[in-house]
Amino acid sequence: MRRLNKLGRIDRSQPIAFTFDGKTMTGFRGDSLASAMLANDVTIVGRSFKYHRPRGIYSAGPEEPNALVTIGTGGRREPNLPATTVELADGLVAESQNRWPSLKFDVQSINSWFSPFLAAGFYYKTFMGPTRRSWMFYEHFIRKAAGLGRAGQEPDPDRYEVRHLFADVAVVGAGPAGLAAALAAAEAGAKVVLVEQDFLAGGYLLSEPSAGQAGAWLAGMLARLADMPNVSLMTRTIAFGAYDGNVLGLLERHNSSSVDPRQGEARQTLGLLRAKSIVYCTGSIERPLTFANNDRPGIMLASAARTYLNRYGVLAGKRVLVAADNDSAYSAAIDLAAAGAQVTIADSRAQPGPQLLEQARRGGIAVRATSMIAKAIGGHNVRAVVLIEPRGKTTLECDLIGVSGGWSPTVHLTSHLGIKPVYREDIRAFVPGKLGAGQFVAGAVTGSFTTEAAVDDGHRAGNEAFAFCDAARSSQAQVKFDLPKINAKLGVIGDDGNSGLRPKPPLSPAFSTQTNEGVGGKMNLAKGKAFVDLQMDVTVSDIALAHQEGYQSVEHLKRYTTLGMGTDQGKTSNFYALSAMAGLRGMAIPDVGTTTFRPPFTPVAVGALAGLSHGHHYKPFRRTPMHDWHVSNDAEMLETGLWMRPWFYHASSRDVNEAYVAEMRNVREAAGLMDISTLGKIAVQGPDAAEFLDRVYVNGFAKLPVGRARYGVMLRDDGIVFDDGTTTRVGDQHFFMTTSTARAADVMSRLEFLLDTAWPDLRVSVSSVSDEWAAMSVAGPKSRDILAAAFPDLDVSNDALPHMGLLEGRYRDRPLRIIRLSFSGERAYEIYAGASVGKEAWCRLIDAGTPFGLKPYGIEALGALRVEKGHVAGPEIDGRTTLDDLGLRRMAGKSSGFVGEVLGRRQAFSDPERPRLVGLRCVEDGRRLRGGAILFRPNEPVQGHGLGRITSTTYSPTLDAWVGLGLLATSAAQEGAEFIAHYPLKGEAVRARVVSPTFLDPKGDWFHG
Incomplete structure (x- = not known):
């Protein structure tokens, strides 16, 4: 066990049980999954993407390339989550990925033996034949051999939500700079939303000893912000994207131990935060070092080793080698030594600072200057390291290697809107370029790597953000930031009257000679794979090969080698890749450029993107006035377009193939009732209404008598059939048009377009009246008898209501229209009643028709009936057919004058x-x-x-x-x-x-x- 009895911000009074690969383990409240696994002596957490090499925990944040796990079971399985960002919860189930049959023995690790054949771009060169379609055969096996986690197949039972948030000032990152920015803006009167991806606020201060002054300062700042009603602190929330208009995309993960899906609580919430101004306090990411076997379990970032120690009370190793080319790694080495580890520092610089050397000496740490790692030794865990020093090679035993190649500001969010980062030679890193209006940066993301500078910078940025929001009040609200005064208010006073916070040591201007040498074969330190991108198994030699084969642009390099294309988006590998290609091309790093940063900054679950928009909530759908009757009478409902319609009725059969045949037979032999409320219904009115319809339809409507209906066909401008339907003349200047269900909106839009652009002189108005009418069709040899029984006051005889005739009346003080026309081939009537009385009219027809054998039928039977009769519908009117194709040319009795007439006679x-x-x-x-x-x-x-x-x-x-x-x-x-x-x-x-x-x-x- 690596857990210490002291140190850390965990609650040892609240143990938590969880499982990893089926083995039950114990952690504490405040642990991450990674820290709990490390505390339980889990050294191997996964296998690499291509070579299936054993991998261990490498970092302590979202930049983690190795420790990808699948969380949950069944429909709650979520793959490819960094264990470093998963908050430990009681009963959590985790499993490793990309291994078979187990982590310790993975059959596909044999890939390492064939690594010379699996270099960058190998699949482009290898899987090309013998036929053109061979890739379709190979792909299955390639994806099975090289991949990540496996998502669940069952429906996800959890709930996801979408929130819309608003703020004057949005602050991204709750480290010292972010806390100071939020405090400054809030004290000025701004509404502030502070976003933090971790489940605790504090940033890298959480990696400081909790009992020190940093912990007290942090606690005081959080307490002060908590007392301010205009500040909202959102922990467990990642800002994954920056968008136009100062909009941030947020993903809020709720603590799984407190979420109760039975109560409708959301597992994750997608947030869209609209802010007047944004302050990016996103910090920086420690860079790794590159050497042979630099991917072995037991090798991690020096800052991660310090985080596991001071935040989680986990000592990652007892014999530790810290390899560095900058000052910041000394803090990790000193803390590890104070916790009882035997620590050696291998500093690639010739002359580390004397103050650092003195601190190391007091901590019992051996410092080896001008010393670089050539190779790590070990299989499932690192056992020793080979150093290259001026006096030759030296081998040291160790069980943990902490590496630090400097720091890269986290510029991703600031680049999402196309703003290119700018290279700074003094820190050998890219920082944000000139941001848009209302956007500011503070802290380590700007290249300021001390705590005092971060706090001062955050206060400045907070004031500037508020000034952008409210210039009138900002001059009165701003005060010069006084760190000792603020700290005195918080009760945190150092021995010298200052904050007492341990500064994060600045980077050495001298960039690592270790990462410059050994690139492109200039210096072969040792045999073995030296990885640049740990997640995608991209090595130094892969970059050299890409250069050799002409893929020298950073965007080409990325795609040819897959560098930076994993779930970590190359957070720890991008800078080394750029510097390596710069060295190979003999160019300066800024001249090589950077790859394009795009959202999301970290992966976002599809469930969160969908929110509540799934199933029937995926898109709006409509119910007819008779919907409840269909459901209560055991109809199988089917989504057709935007409508829910009866597919078939279980009273006919439980199987659709039997049900629709029974429903068809009943229509042919007795009568059937069909809900046709989904048809598009358009009122065409005005003195020129008849002329308008004459131009819209291929057949004439100007001479259609009042009280009669006619079937019509519309064409597109290019002569292709657009839609069909019936139009009834209700009055001299009033027509009632029906369209197909699928084309209702398109037809309405088309009619409005023609009146607005082609014929603005016509005195015509068109109005959609689809929602005003409930519609139903009674079809079959007994349909007239049923209609007469249902509406005894109306004369529905053959003389009074002939085929294609209209009969108007009233039902429950609502208009009633009965049009005699048929889609099924039988004698049939379409009944249109006011929507508010539609269900009542339907039930009246059911009651009146039951003695005659009337039964409802669904759209499956309707489609089958119209096929028997030879009526065309959507499958035939598919946007490719003409009047001649459908045998409808005879309808075009007019010689000219209708839409599509000219192009419809093209020779083709x-x-x-x-x-x-x-x-x-x-x-x-x-x-x-x-x-x-x-x-x-x-x-x-x-x-x-x-x-x-x-x-x-x-x-x-x-x-x-x-x-x-x-x-x-x-x-x-x-x-x-x-x-x-x-x-x-x-x-x-x-x-x-x-x-x-x-x-x-x-x-x-x-x-x-």
């Missing part, structure tokens, strides 16, 4: 090979036709697009056969000809004969009876 539309509508009947007993099947001549090769396709099919109980509508090349569409209907998805081939598309009642006697 008369091509004899152009498909036209035909009927098809299956001629094989026990077989069926399928929509989408491709039609081929018998004895011809089944390849390509064939001569046509089947668009709609159904089993016809009347004909006792499978029939369908299709589009077949005109030259081949002779009735009686046989074709092979090939359905490639199921590998089916069925013989079908061409017949008339009107399978039943070709003369329309049922309509008029």
Whole structure:
């Protein structure tokens, strides 16, 4: 066990049980999953992406490249989470990834033996043949061998939400700079939202000894901010993206131990924070060092070793080597030594500062100057290290290597809007470029690496952010920041009257000679893989190979080697890759440039992005006035477009294939009732309404008598059929148009467009009245009897209400319209009643029709009925067919003047090979036709697009056969000809004969009876 009995900010009175790879372990409240695993002596946490090498915990924050785990079980499985950012919760279940059969013995670790063949871009060069489609075969095995975690297959039972937040000043990062910025802005009167990705605020102060003055200062600052009503501190919240208009994308992870999904509590919340100004206090990330076997478990960032010690009370190693090229690593070494570790510092610089050397000597630390790591020795854990020094090579035993190659400011968020970072030679790092209006930076992200500078910088930025929000009040609110005065108020006074906070030592201007040498083979320190990107297994030699093969642009380098393309987005590897390529090209680092930083800064779960927009909440959907009746009468509802419609009724059968046939048979033999409220309904009114419809439809409407309806077809400008429907003349200047359900909105928009642009002189108004009417259709040989029984005051005889006739009346003091027309092929009536009484009218028809055998039917039966009758619908009017294709040219009785008339007569539309509508009947007993099947001549090769396709099919109980509508090349569409209907998805081939598309009642006697 590596847990110490003291130190840390954990609560040892609250033990927490969790499992990792099925083994039960114990941590404490305040642990991260990584610190708890480290405390339980878990050294191997995963296997690398490509080579499956053992990997251990490397960092203590979101930059973690190695310790990716899957959390949860079943539908709650969430893969690829850095264990360093997962807050330990009671009952947490975690498992390692990318290994089989176990972490300690992974069969695919044999990949390391074939590493010469797996260099950068190997898949481009290797998996190219022998055929053009070979990659489709290889891909399955490549993805299985090299990958990350596996998401759950079950539905996620948890809830996700979306919040919209507003602030005067948004501060990203609750380290010392962020706390100071929030305090300054809040004291000036601004509404402040302070965003912190960790579950504790404090930033790198959490890595300081908790009992020291840093801890007291932090506690005082947090208490002061907590007392301010205009400050909101959002911990466990990552700002993953910066967007136009000073908008931040936030992901808030709720503590899993306190979330109760049974109470509807959210697991994660996506937040959109709109701020007048933003202060970025995002800190910096420690850089690694590159040497042979620098990926072995037991190697981590020096700052991480210090964090695990001072924040979590975990001593990561007893014999520690700290390898560094800057001052900051000495703090980690001194704290580790004070905790009982035997520590040696290998400093690549020739002359470390005398003050550092004295502090190291007092701590019992051996400092080896001009010393660099050549190689780490060990397999599942580091055992020793080989150093190169002026006097030669030296081997030292150790069980922990802490590395520090300097610090890179975290510029990602400041670059999301396209602002390129700027290189500073004095710190050998990129800092944010010139930000947009209302955006400010403070702290380590600016290259200021001391605590006092961070606090002072944060106070300045907070005042500037408030000044941008409220220039009138800002001059009165700002006061010169006095650190001793602030600290005195908080009760934190150092021995010298200052804060007493331990400064974060500045970086040495001298960049690591270790990372400059050994690039591109200039200096081979030792044999073994030297990794640049630990997560994606990109080595120094991969960068050299990319340079050699011409991939020298940093964007090309990234894609060719996959460097920085993992879940960590190259947070610890980007700078080394840039400096390496700069060295190979003989250029300065800023001349090489940087890759493009894009959101998200850290991965965001799809569930959080979706929020509540899933299932029926994914997009708006509409209910008809009779919806509740359908549900209560056991209808299987189906989402069609934006509407919920009855698919079939379980009273007919529990299986749709049996139910729709039973419902069809009932319509043909007795009567059926269908909810058609989803049809688009448009009122066209005005003195020129008839002329307008004459131009919109291919057939004439100007001479349509009042009280009569007519079927019409609209074309697009290019002559392609746009939509069809019926329009009824209610008055001299008033028409009632119906459209298909799918095209209702498009037709309405089209009519408005034509009136606004093509014919603004026409005196016509169009209004959508879809929501004003509930609509239902009674179809079948007994439909007239049912209508007469339901509405005894109305004359529905053949003389009073002929086919395509209109009858108006009143029902419950609401308008009532009955139009006699049919989509099913039977005698049928469409009844339009006010939406508020639609359900009542429906029930009245059910009650009146029950003695006549009336039953409701769904859209599956409706589609089958219209196929039997040969009526075209969406599958045929698919945006590619013309009037001739659908056999509707006879409707265009006018010589000219309608939309699409000119382009509809293009020569290409008369091509004899152009498909036209035909009927098809299956001629094989026990077989069926399928929509989408491709039609081929018998004895011809089944390849390509064939001569046509089947668009709609159904089993016809009347004909006792499978029939369908299709589009077949005109030259081949002779009735009686046989074709092979090939359905490639199921590998089916069925013989079908061409017949008339009107399978039943070709003369329309049922309509008029």
